[in-house]
Amino acid sequence: MKHARRLPSYLANRFKGWQATTFAENKSWFRHLAQEGQHPRSMIIACCDSRVHVTAIFGADQGEFFIHRNIANLVPPFSPDGDFHGTSAAVEYAVRYLKVAHLIVVGHSNCGGVEGCHDMCAGVAPDLEAQSSFVGRWMEILRPGYEATSKLDTRADRLRAMEQQSVLISLENLMSFPFVESAVLTDNLTLHGVWHDIGPGALHVYDPEIGEFSEV
Amino acid sequence: MKHARRLPSYLANRFKGWQATTFAENKSWFRHLAQEGQHPRSMIIACCDSRVHVTAIFGADQGEFFIHRNIANLVPPFSPDGDFHGTSAAVEYAVRYLKVAHLIVVGHSNCGGVEGCHDMCAGVAPDLEAQSSFVGRWMEILRPGYEATSKLDTRADRLRAMEQQSVLISLENLMSFPFVESAVLTDNLTLHGVWHDIGPGALHVYDPEIGEFSEV
Amino acid sequence: MKHARRLPSYLANRFKGWQATTFAENKSWFRHLAQEGQHPRSMIIACCDSRVHVTAIFGADQGEFFIHRNIANLVPPFSPDGDFHGTSAAVEYAVRYLKVAHLIVVGHSNCGGVEGCHDMCAGVAPDLEAQSSFVGRWMEILRPGYEATSKLDTRADRLRAMEQQSVLISLENLMSFPFVESAVLTDNLTLHGVWHDIGPGALHVYDPEIGEFSEV
Amino acid sequence: MKHARRLPSYLANRFKGWQATTFAENKSWFRHLAQEGQHPRSMIIACCDSRVHVTAIFGADQGEFFIHRNIANLVPPFSPDGDFHGTSAAVEYAVRYLKVAHLIVVGHSNCGGVEGCHDMCAGVAPDLEAQSSFVGRWMEILRPGYEATSKLDTRADRLRAMEQQSVLISLENLMSFPFVESAVLTDNLTLHGVWHDIGPGALHVYDPEIGEFSEV
Numbered sequence: 058m059k060h061a062r063r064l065p066s067y068l069a070n071r072f073k074g075w076q077a078t079t080f081a082e083n084k085s086w087f088r089h090l091a092q093e094g095q096h097p098r099s100m101i102i103a104c105c106d107s108r109v110h111v112t113a114i115f116g117a118d119q120g121e122f123f124i125h126r127n128i129a130n131l132v133p134p135f136s137p138d139g140d141f142h143g144t145s146a147a148v149e150y151a152v153r154y155l156k157v158a159h160l161i162v163v164g165h166s167n168c169g170g171v172e173g174c175h176d177m178c179a180g181v182a183p184d185l186e187a188q189s190s191f192v193g194r195w196m197e198i199l200r201p202g203y204e205a206t207s208k209l210d211t212r213a214d215r216l217r218a219m220e221q222q223s224v225l226i227s228l229e230n231l232m233s234f235p236f237v238e239s240a241v242l243t244d245n246l247t248l249h250g251v252w253h254d255i256g257p258g259a260l261h262v263y264d265p266e267i268g269e270f271s272e273v
Numbered sequence: 274m275k276h277a278r279r280l281p282s283y284l285a286n287r288f289k290g291w292q293a294t295t296f297a298e299n300k301s302w303f304r305h306l307a308q309e310g311q312h313p314r315s316m317i318i319a320c321c322d323s324r325v326h327v328t329a330i331f332g333a334d335q336g337e338f339f340i341h342r343n344i345a346n347l348v349p350p351f352s353p354d355g356d357f358h359g360t361s362a363a364v365e366y367a368v369r370y371l372k373v374a375h376l377i378v379v380g381h382s383n384c385g386g387v388e389g390c391h392d393m394c395a396g397v398a399p400d401l402e403a404q405s406s407f408v409g410r411w412m413e414i415l416r417p418g419y420e421a422t423s424k425l426d427t428r429a430d431r432l433r434a435m436e437q438q439s440v441l442i443s444l445e446n447l448m449s450f451p452f453v454e455s456a457v458l459t460d461n462l463t464l465h466g467v468w469h470d471i472g473p474g475a476l477h478v479y480d481p482e483i484g485e486f487s488e489v
Numbered sequence: 490m491k492h493a494r495r496l497p498s499y500l501a502n503r504f505k506g507w508q509a510t511t512f513a514e515n516k517s518w519f520r521h522l523a524q525e526g527q528h529p530r531s532m533i534i535a536c537c538d539s540r541v542h543v544t545a546i547f548g549a550d551q552g553e554f555f556i557h558r559n560i561a562n563l564v565p566p567f568s569p570d571g572d573f574h575g576t577s578a579a580v581e582y583a584v585r586y587l588k589v590a591h592l593i594v595v596g597h598s599n600c601g602g603v604e605g606c607h608d609m610c611a612g613v614a615p616d617l618e619a620q621s622s623f624v625g626r627w628m629e630i631l632r633p634g635y636e637a638t639s640k641l642d643t644r645a646d647r648l649r650a651m652e653q654q655s656v657l658i659s660l661e662n663l664m665s666f667p668f669v670e671s672a673v674l675t676d677n678l679t680l681h682g683v684w685h686d687i688g689p690g691a692l693h694v695y696d697p698e699i700g701e702f703s704e705v
Numbered sequence: 706m707k708h709a710r711r712l713p714s715y716l717a718n719r720f721k722g723w724q725a726t727t728f729a730e731n732k733s734w735f736r737h738l739a740q741e742g743q744h745p746r747s748m749i750i751a752c753c754d755s756r757v758h759v760t761a762i763f764g765a766d767q768g769e770f771f772i773h774r775n776i777a778n779l780v781p782p783f784s785p786d787g788d789f790h791g792t793s794a795a796v797e798y799a800v801r802y803l804k805v806a807h808l809i810v811v812g813h814s815n816c817g818g819v820e821g822c823h824d825m826c827a828g829v830a831p832d833l834e835a836q837s838s839f840v841g842r843w844m845e846i847l848r849p850g851y852e853a854t855s856k857l858d859t860r861a862d863r864l865r866a867m868e869q870q871s872v873l874i875s876l877e878n879l880m881s882f883p884f885v886e887s888a889v890l891t892d893n894l895t896l897h898g899v900w901h902d903i904g905p906g907a908l909h910v911y912d913p914e915i916g917e918f919s920e921v
Contacts, residue, residue: 061466061479063478065518069489070548070722071548074719074721074723077726078718079329080474081725084474094383100321105363108307108311125321125342127341128362128363141413142410143359145407146407146410147344149407149408170366188353188355190365191358191362192370195359228276256304256307256308299679305588305589309588314518374517374521375517460517463514490873492876492889493876493896493911494913506764513906519903519904523814526815527817532753537772537773537795539770539771542767544760544761547723557753559773559775565791569836573845575781576791578842578844581840583753593712598739601802602798623794624797626788627790627793630789661706688740690735691724695706705717
């Protein structure tokens, strides 16, 4: 692979620092993880956004969360057509092989992917409508969320509503996977939806009883 | 979404703890991130595995890495067919919109996805060969890595070699994306491949000059 | 400028070495920095002392810290009199234009500037008392720190206490700048004070709750 | 100082990493530096800009460079009026007390301070003209550099020329300090001027024989 380059030295140095501190102090735990394998309690589906670290906000240790991250924390509908489906593969692996007990979809504020979807659906982002746009095609998963929120007055309100729709639509799509549905109906898996507000550092959890997100 | 449940209280409690400490002490930074948007230096493609936290081993703070995580840190070949391609969308977003300078593929030891691929290719994992297996179909991306390493004597050697192949094949596939190739050839993007050995807490970086991974 | 001379060749040679290694491996990042501008997370105010490299002790890469360095990491009180105020200009640029989220004042042990101030205040450094002494006049900013610590028994204790006073007085003076005060009070900027002990390689952080510096 | 906050934990962690690696491996050198004091060979006057680390580009070790950093690497003219002059104090300390052999002024490309000065002098940055603007008043030092370059056609050419003027004007002003002039004339101090081009990673050194900067 002739195009690969060495690691930037500041990262190599930081790694050595981690190795000499965090790792050195937890050697036995890392050895245990390597020998016994992982047994995560939960799967997290979150956004790639650099501002959202679920391991930080949930104080997670190595071994605790099986984490899939993609643009706008989306799950496409069940579609076993033999193509490459990275998200579906991650869900299948977590539910059928790791048998996680919780599956938590984490949305967040100021999401660039959601904003792009909003503008695409509003007809003002032609580049995203191109068949060749991977981001545009991926964000199609959220199009129903645009329709559900397009009557809101302000752009800010619509974006926030769509960010929360990205969580709900992913949860709905998860239920279209037979192995997810049966695990949920037999109480072997619990689904959760949360939305993280970056600026104020708040967490809003979807409450099925009121059908809304409410702050913890 | 009637199947969603409230967050397990231990996670809600940990979040409140984060909010009262890390967030409270960095309020201004999170507000800055929310208002000014993200400007990550690098995109990381890592595995969903719960034992590998790149933010920890590289001492990264919020805002530094745009992170995509999928099974076995794989990138499929360029295929603009209009279907949902979560990994391709994440790469496109990072390279074309965020203009990250580095794209680092992070593989790791004891990878369950790679082991499944090894067994599937060896003909001893029929369930993964089923067209309906999302994990099996996804791991097809790594099949060339099995062929390249199948002559190694021990299973342990083959698995380690395939884990490193998952990094190299992803890097090769990344170059099949026109916008990645042109960014790399014009020095606007640099590719890196590393493999993290969980038990000994080591990091091996692919060195194009020797054509091998060597420990930092 | 007829008095300038060419660069000592050992420095030119080292630069070429950096260019052929670190730069070559991070070309895309430097181009990104040049094209997209800087978005530093923090401003650091440190001493000119050759023994204190904050980029090293904090594992910072290019683009992360906006750094002002002067004798004894001092910030003079707010004084908009139209004269040249290099430190005030640096603070204004970081807070009002770059909108940094953190402002960290870094003091250190064995500080020659602080020692000079101690002796000047003790009346045993007449040269520094001269109106023509730039160092003496600059160190006047720290005189209140001498008074606060002069009752300590040993010279070593007084010097260490004054080095930490240089951090606290700078933080107090920073709050006298209206744009700093309002940024702090509206949670758009966070102030921090640390003292680096060179010999033992320790870092002591000011903890407002106990009103003292404590080692991390 | 009730407004100070604890250090962000990622910085505390990185420091511990530095302490356990770089420091641990160089303990004797840091102890030596603490006990014997600093004996830097050169003083560097550079910009606060987060993208320019002179210790990196010149491969400098702790103890080698006495570094003053301010907006646009400027030195004001000699003015012993008893006011606070941070830059003059740093120069005086380096030349008279540390007796450095080299004084190197380092300018750089894409300098925001220089751009602000250009716009202020062009009459299109009223906020910088306010007597209360510390950045504006500080950049007055470079005003002669605007006049010297204002006839250049493109803005890009004028900005680059002004960035190099910031180096030359600082060198001229340095000669207005009696202790600098005598040190230079008696061969106890050598002055150097360089300009760092961030994007291409180049270094241009002022050559008095041709009266221009030329790339090393």
